[in-house]
Amino acid sequence: MALFCNFSIFPKPFVPSCSSQKTQFSNQNTKQDSIFRIKGPAALSGHITISGSKNSSLALLAATLCCSGSSLLHNVPNISDIQAMASILSFLGAKVESFDGKMMVNSDGVDKVEVDSEEMKKIRGGFFVIGPLLARFGEVVVALPGGCDIGKRPVDLHLRGLRALGSVVELRQVQDGKVWAHAANGKGLVGGRFRLDYPSVGATATLMMAASMADGITVLSNVAKVMIGGIPTDEPEVVDIAHFLNHSGALIEGAGTGTLVIWGKSQLYGSECVIRPDRIEVGTFMIAAAITRSCISMSPAIPSSVSCLIDKLSEAGCKISQLDQHTLRVSAVPAYVGDDLRGFGIKTSPFPGFPTDLQPQIMALLTTCTGSSLVEESVFDNRMTHARELQKLGARIQVSKSSAIVFGKDEGSSLCGSPVIARDLRGGASLILAGLAAKGTTEIHKIEHIERGYEKIDTKLQILGADIERSTPLPVLV
């Protein structure tokens, strides 16, 4: 069986036949005040299993709202962002069941067009429901989304695109802001043309879902993708959505080309798909091998989805091999690669450029390399707050707006355990990596940020031999 994007087409609504025991989607037991305590330096070895992609799962869960009947998603990670998305769907009236890493959603019972603000504030992906609800019911009210605090995260492209599909959209500053939208014709969306100023992943997702159910043909240009040397390269999450919708009865052409042509359908039917492995989790573990000068392997992984990182880690001196179609091994063991890894520069950009979601983890690694390295963040305008926490661990980093010079181990950085605070998801991951490399004990607070996007990261690191535990700090006596 092909492992990823393995879609089955159901000419009629998908009828669930899974006999597994159904359970509630369980929490990872993250108490608000739990911490990770890491004793370093760690030497890692062995193999870990990569979970399904957070961002693909969030978008595909929203896309199930477009479909009648049941949709079955395999390989959905058990993380708090997915739990929040599941509660948004349930709040709207969808039936959501989870079992054995799968989620089944039946949205036939959806009877609300206004989303609960509290849930929306928890995650960015919740905003994706605006497209399906508007297309299906002709009206929707959605609070502005939450998500990591990594800069201004406007939704103007989502809203302007929806206007191009025949809706009246208003952003009102009620409390933290809410979007009211309704179809201008009083019925539903109509096909239209829209060019995104910036290839936003989220806006592309919203508009694909909306256009799939609009009346007529929609052309979306400058969507999230890039041509490399004239070859179209797929933005993985966008391609997943296009495949899912197509297998649910939509007709979307051009995924991966920069222009999508979408023939709207009045009815889509639930289908089944396997969520691809999380490329950011793959990248995080690759960097874990590098920062601890260890050798680990991981699967399933799609090497082309992390090609930028493979290039950079190879430039530093790591040896990366593909053991089979879906298994990657990263070695930074000094006996094989030499005593030092060399620093390198990165500038984040939309796929297939260097992923912004790996920038904090790379910054941690660069503190242990030689030389000074330039890190430039060009996707989000406030994604450097982890630098301050890395400094508490002994990193020497100079930040100026969205750039940072990271001084390596021969230029003043020397990681040593300390209490630190995870300020967002990927910044938190960078602190785990730094804690693995640091001498002594690192305590990471606010780990709920990390567990939004990494499934059982502590357990996976323990499997690799790390000394990491989750614990609750003793109350301070006053």
Ligand code: EPU
């Ligand atoms: N932007 C606009 N207007 C819009 C939408 C986006 O100006 O209407 C700008 C943003 O301000 C930002 C840039 O475009 O500067 C990129 O935003 P994009 O829409 O591509 O990102 P997103 O949909 O908000 C998703 C992921 C992020 C990931 C980015 C880039 C989800 C739920 N989130 O965010 O994931 O960093 O794409 O790949 O899919 C993470 O996993 O840690 C994470 C932050």
